[in-house]
Amino acid sequence: MSEPSGLLDECLVPLTSNDDDLSLLLELTALLHDAQLYLFHLGQSHGPQKLHLLGEELTHTLGHVAQNLTLQLLDGWGTGFLSPIIGGWRSSFGFFYSIQLHARFCRSSTPRNLTQEFMMADAPRPLVDPYALSDSDGYFWVKGNLHCHTTNSDGRVPPQQRLDQYVEQGYDFLCLSDHRKITPVDSVDVPKDFVLIEGAELHPANPFGGQVHHFVCLNIHQDMECGKMPPQHVIDNVNEQGGQVWLAHPHWSSINIIRDTLPLTGFSGIEVFNSTCRFMGRGEGSVHWDDWMSLEGRVYPCLANDDTHGAPEDNRDTYESWTMARVKERTTEAVLEALATGASYGSTGPEIHSIEITREGNTAEVTVKCSEARRIHAIQDVYGTEYREGGELFTEATFSLRNNAKWVRFEIIGAQGDKAWSNPVDLRD
Ligand SMILES: [Zn+2]
Numbered sequence: 457m458s459e460p461s462g463l464l465d466e467c468l469v470p471l472t473s474n475d476d477d478l479s480l481l482l483e484l485t486a487l488l489h490d491a492q493l494y495l496f497h498l499g500q501s502h503g504p505q506k507l508h509l510l511g512e513e514l515t516h517t518l519g520h521v522a523q524n525l526t527l528q529l530l531d532g533w534g535t536g537f538l539s540p541i542i543g544g545w546r547s548s549f550g551f552f553y554s555i556q557l558h559a560r561f562c563r564s565s566t567p568r569n570l571t572q573e574f575m576m577a578d579a580p581r582p583l584v585d586p587y588a589l590s591d592s593d594g595y596f597w598v599k600g601n602l603h604c605h606t607t608n609s610d611g612r613v614p615p616q617q618r619l620d621q622y623v624e625q626g627y628d629f630l631c632l633s634d635h636r637k638i639t640p641v642d643s644v645d646v647p648k649d650f651v652l653i654e655g656a657e658l659h660p661a662n663p664f665g666g667q668v669h670h671f672v673c674l675n676i677h678q679d680m681e682c683g684k685m686p687p688q689h690v691i692d693n694v695n696e697q698g699g700q701v702w703l704a705h706p707h708w709s710s711i712n713i714i715r716d717t718l719p720l721t722g723f724s725g726i727e728v729f730n731s732t733c734r735f736m737g738r739g740e741g742s743v744h745w746d747d748w749m750s751l752e753g754r755v756y757p758c759l760a761n762d763d764t765h766g767a768p769e770d771n772r773d774t775y776e777s778w779t780m781a782r783v784k785e786r787t788t789e790a791v792l793e794a795l796a797t798g799a800s801y802g803s804t805g806p807e808i809h810s811i812e813i814t815r816e817g818n819t820a821e822v823t824v825k826c827s828e829a830r831r832i833h834a835i836q837d838v839y840g841t842e843y844r845e846g847g848e849l850f851t852e853a854t855f856s857l858r859n860n861a862k863w864v865r866f867e868i869i870g871a872q873g874d875k876a877w878s879n880p881v882d883l884r885d
């Protein structure tokens with residue numbers, strides 16, 4: 457039995473001993489051809505005896521598709537390959553056990569690499585620097601909201617009126633993302649040059665122990681019965697339609713990235729801010745964002761969305777946050793491309809005009825140009841820095857970044873405490 461070499465070299469499946477987990481596992485086995493599968497289990501209520509029973513159950517279930525199946529019950533504290541992720545759990549779970557299951561699946565004689573085949577099935581696309589896309593080449597900024605609800609689900613405003621309101625407010629693009637329901641673009645009157653993206657908020661079950669998932673799905677055209685579908689099936693279905701899946705308001709959903717998100721693959725990025733969730737004190741998902749990028753060793757772009765439910769006169773969740781995208785034309789394709797490649801930023805007020813990073817060896821310096829700001833935070837994979845001018849407002853800042861960082865992103869804080877979130881820059885290139 458060889459030792460696993462690292463988190464992303466294996467497929468990690470958190471389990472509780474219920475039927476959903478077993479069916480998820482069986483789906484996974486369908487994806488695997490020749491691989492090792494490691495399973496771990498989290499929970500404080502399961503003693504070793506119960507885990508042993510679960511292990512026997514799994515051995516039995518997998519017996520018909522696997523050969524050379526060995527099962528090892530481990531105390532998670534002692535397993536080297538899990539220790540990077542156990543660290544985050546020690547404080548919230550009194551006990552930690554893991555099941556380590558090594559299965560050699562016999563459907564194919566061709567060895568395949570799980571890292572490529574499953575965890576990283578969507579090899580990350582390098583992000584684009586939106587500030588390098590110049591006006592002279594025909595690029596311009598467009599403003600949009602990718603998450604709102606209408607009377608087609610639990611919104612207060614009918615679809616046409618919702619669209620008209622965002623048009624009047626000067627937005628350039630919008631997605632009517634009702635819960636589990638697509639509003640067809642041709643069912644409303646869309647002004648010329650306005651980009652209405654078809655989509656929905658989908659809620660697949662969460663077999664990993666957390667609350668039901670909330671995914672903002674853009675550019676999908678077929679409703680699906682997602683409530684009973686495993687989350688990976690929903691994500692795959694959206695991607696097969698040419699759509700995008702964005703992890704919505706992770707703080708409000710009490711998402712734990714390790715438990716609920718890391719087992720899944722195929723996301724376009726994360727909703728870093730959600731206006732309506734701010735009213736419950738859970739509007740910002742930046743810690744989840746950083747956590748996710750650190751755990752996966754890659755960068756993800758962000759969206760800032762209203763998640764509008766009310767009417768404008770409610771003065772609650774309309775026009776409070778938005779996403780700016782850098783495009784050459786006003787089309788769904790151009791906006792989606794900008795979002796997926798991070799040629800965008802999110803904001804509740806400040807504008808980002810440019811971010812220029814110069815690197816020399818392990819050191820890096822940045823110059824940020826923006827609308828009036830009081831502070832700029834450079835958030836890196838470890839630590840970070842702050843730029844300020846003693847509380848005075850400024851529109852340009854040059855400062856050093858921490859050495860040896862893998863990535864950096866910037867938060868620009870405006871005069872009123874409003875904020876803009878740049879997308880991360882991968883410093884390893
Ligand atoms: Zn939601």
Ligand SMILES: [Zn+2]
Binds near residue numbers: 603605763
């Ligand atoms: Zn929503």
